[in-house]
Amino acid sequence: ADDYRTFLSDVVVVGAGPAGLVLADNLVRFGIKTKIIDNRPDRTSTGRADGIQPKTIETLRQMRLAEPLLRKGVRIYDIAFWKSTAKRSLHRTSREIHYPPVVDLLDPYILLVHQGMVESVFVDDLKERGVEVERNTAFVDFEYTPQKVRPLQVICKQNVDQTRKTLGTRYIVGCDGAHSQVRKSIPNARPTGASSDALWGVLDGVLDTDFPDIWSKVVVHSEELGSILMIPRERNLTRLYIELKSDTVSDSPRQELTQEYVQRRAQEIMAPYIVKWRSVEWFGRYQIGQRVASNFTDQERKVFIAGDASHTHSPKAAQGMNTSIHDSWNLAWKLNFAIRGLAKPALLATYEQERKKIAEDLINFDYEHANAFAAGDPEALAANFVKNVAFISGFGVNYDYNVLNVPSKGHGLGTLKPGCLLPPAKVTRYIDANPVDIQNDIPALGQFRIYFFAKNVHGAMPFLEAVCNMHQSTSSYVGRVTVAGNASYTIQPPLAAPHDEFVCPERYTPVSGIFTYALVTDMPRNDMEIADLPPILRDSRWTFYLDNVPEMDTRKQSCMDKWLDGLSENEVVVLNVRPDGYVCTVRRWADGSRENGLAAVRWMDEYYETFLCDI
Numbered sequence: 082a083d084d085y086r087t088f089l090s091d092v093v094v095v096g097a098g099p100a101g102l103v104l105a106d107n108l109v110r111f112g113i114k115t116k117i118i119d120n121r122p123d124r125t126s127t128g129r130a131d132g133i134q135p136k137t138i139e140t141l142r143q144m145r146l147a148e149p150l151l152r153k154g155v156r157i158y159d160i161a162f163w164k165s166t167a168k169r170s171l172h173r174t175s176r177e178i179h180y181p182p183v184v185d186l187l188d189p190y191i192l193l194v195h196q197g198m199v200e201s202v203f204v205d206d207l208k209e210r211g212v213e214v215e216r217n218t219a220f221v222d223f224e225y226t227p228q229k230v231r232p233l234q235v236i237c238k239q240n241v242d243q244t245r246k247t248l249g250t251r252y253i254v255g256c257d258g259a260h261s262q263v264r265k266s267i268p269n270a271r272p273t274g275a276s277s278d279a280l281w282g283v284l285d286g287v288l289d290t291d292f293p294d295i296w297s298k299v300v301v302h303s304e305e306l307g308s309i310l311m312i313p314r315e316r317n318l319t320r321l322y323i324e325l326k327s328d329t330v331s332d333s334p335r336q337e338l339t340q341e342y343v344q345r346r347a348q349e350i351m352a353p354y355i356v357k358w359r360s361v362e363w364f365g366r367y368q369i370g371q372r373v374a375s376n377f378t379d380q381e382r383k384v385f386i387a388g389d390a391s392h393t394h395s396p397k398a399a400q401g402m403n404t405s406i407h408d409s410w411n412l413a414w415k416l417n418f419a420i421r422g423l424a425k426p427a428l429l430a431t432y433e434q435e436r437k438k439i440a441e442d443l444i445n446f447d448y449e450h451a452n453a454f455a456a457g458d459p460e461a462l463a464a465n466f467v468k469n470v471a472f473i474s475g476f477g478v479n480y481d482y483n484v485l486n487v488p489s490k491g492h493g494l495g496t497l498k499p500g501c502l503l504p505p506a507k508v509t510r511y512i513d514a515n516p517v518d519i520q521n522d523i524p525a526l527g528q529f530r531i532y533f534f535a536k537n538v539h540g541a542m543p544f545l546e547a548v549c550n551m552h553q554s555t556s557s558y559v560g561r562v563t564v565a566g567n568a569s570y571t572i573q574p575p576l577a578a579p580h581d582e583f584v585c586p587e588r589y590t591p592v593s594g595i596f597t598y599a600l601v602t603d604m605p606r607n608d609m610e611i612a613d614l615p616p617i618l619r620d621s622r623w624t625f626y627l628d629n630v631p632e633m634d635t636r637k638q639s640c641m642d643k644w645l646d647g648l649s650e651n652e653v654v655v656l657n658v659r660p661d662g663y664v665c666t667v668r669r670w671a672d673g674s675r676e677n678g679l680a681a682v683r684w685m686d687e688y689y690e691t692f693l694c695d696i
């Protein structure tokens with residue numbers, strides 16, 4: 082029987098894995114009417130991804146969802162390399178810090194938690210915001226009417242009774258994994274790349290062992306039998322990735338590579354140490370395929386793909402779930418603006434530009450990493466790791482210059498670079514003296530952030546007043562975008578759940594649907610009052626920061642020293658940050674005069690006009 086009732090939403094998200102859940106959770110927070118479907122009856126219970134990289138921890142912090150995972154996960158700070166040869170039995174060759182201080186990280190570790198736990202955090206948060214994953218519902222195809230006389234029609238099939246259902250929507254995003262059906266329905270989105278011959282077994286279980294490094298990440302290489310990657314997990318579990326070297330298993334058909342066979346192989350590689358399993362929670366086999374889809378977007382029909390649907394690679398560098406989450410992180414706020422009629426086509430075009438490049442960088446890194454792994458040379462593997470450590474952590478995932486990431490000529494500014502993330506920095510909030518991580522303090526509500534930096538706020542007042550007044554008036558482009566944005570948000574304001582402490586209306590009211598303003602200074606707290614500030618900064622009073630706790634910083638630097646290479650007494654800096662936390666554009670002004678403030682208004686108008694619509 083066919084059920085052709087049409088449910089209209091702004092976005093249908095296909096797939097409730099990490100990519101789909103992060104996308105849906107962000108869209109719902111922005112107030113976008115979202116439906117999320119999945120063909121499975123329940124969330125992931127065992128197996129699959131388990132490594133959360135430092136940038137993903139930051140993203141979870143920005144969504145105020147990190148706490149339950151930080152509480153339950155295992156933290157990996159080091160990595161040990163072991164080797165056995167024909168001449169020498171298994172021995173440790175080196176021990177390294179996993180994330181050495183060359184990368185400036187607030188959380189310099191991998192957090193090990195099961196993929197199902199990560200999914201649960203989002204499933205529960207969505208539920209709290211009134212949206213449930215529609216399970217047992219498989220995407221089959223979609224229909225598009227060229228003149229857009231009716232919305233996109235998503236055709237689904239219910240697993241239980243095989244009924245067909247049609248969902249009407251404006252956008253479809255396929256987060257439906259490596260065998261994506263949505264990808265197959267987009268022209269020219271073929272996955273290109275290759276599968277390698279390397280076959281691996283994966284086991285999650287509780288070990289009985291005398292191997293000494295079980296609480297570190299360990300790479301073990303036997304010249305004769307292949308490699309093992311060993312990773313400690315929550316609930317006393319240990320994950321083992323076991324190479325099934327082709328020359329030693331070539332006679333065995335794949336189905337004969339049973340759990341017992343793989344366990345025996347692990348015991349042989351680990352000898353003379355004893356490895357026994359008290360229990361096994363999950364066993365899997367996989368072959369590495371490294372592929373990127375040729376297109377991530379069908380702009381005409383408004384269909385996108387994200388996560389494993391758009392790229393696949395080896396799981397050993399713990400990148401798949403992390404990269405998938407950040408595809409959605411990149412897409413969600415852009416879709417929000419497009420759906421509200423606030424975006425020019427150039428904005429959505431940056432999704433494929435930015436994320437396809439990252440997928441390609443990931444495949445290139447993964448190819449080198451998998452080869453270094455297979456070669457079993459600990460030095461080569463360690464060198465490959467050190468070379469790519471920023472990328473692996475997620476903080477080296479940078480975007481090229483485009484309409485969003487725009488360099489300002491002649492304005493070298495410390496560590497802030499367009500298309501890069503904000504390095505961690507500590508400040509205190511003026512209003513309550515709480516020390517905070519400034520890069521995470523403003524919650525992710527899909528707004529651009531405009532930060533002003535001045536050592537002397539009184540001296541910078543003409544500049545600040547000029548910008549703030551113009552941004553509150555329709556004679557500036559930013560002001561007109563603000564009006565357009567606020568009008569779109571009055572239909573459905575951003576939804577805040579009770580645990581978004583910072584977003585609770587009584588504590589923090591966004592002054593605009595599009596922009597949040599912040600001020601950073603190192604003046605003594607007693608030398609000024611919030612009441613002295615221009616209205617926009619006065620209203621967003623939770624974002625007035627004092628740069629006075631360098632001793633709490635990862636590098637013992639003040640925020641202005643770290644981000645801007647310092648600031649002289651009269652200077653003013655304006656920093657624009659994307660809703661996903663990447664630097665847009667930044668500029669330094671010699672003094673806080675009104676003329677400079679008006680020049681800053683023109684500079685920002687030119688910038689935002691390239692991709693946002695005004696009234």
Ligand code: FAD
Pocket residue numbers: 095096097098099100101118119120121128129130131132133196218219220221256257258259260261262283365367387388389390396397398399400401402403404405
């Ligand atoms: P998925 O998690 O595959 O989710 C896709 C969802 O779509 C599923 O729920 C599926 O049921 C649903 N779906 C599929 N087809 C349809 C349809 N037609 N209609 C409706 N729903 C559909 N990554 C890491 O970052 N760190 C790791 O440590 C790591 N380890 C891994 C270990 C192993 C053994 C494996 C196999 C993978 C590992 N990965 C790791 C990769 C990681 O699991 C994936 O990259 C990640 O799950 C991708 O997320 P996703 O949301 O894009 O896709």
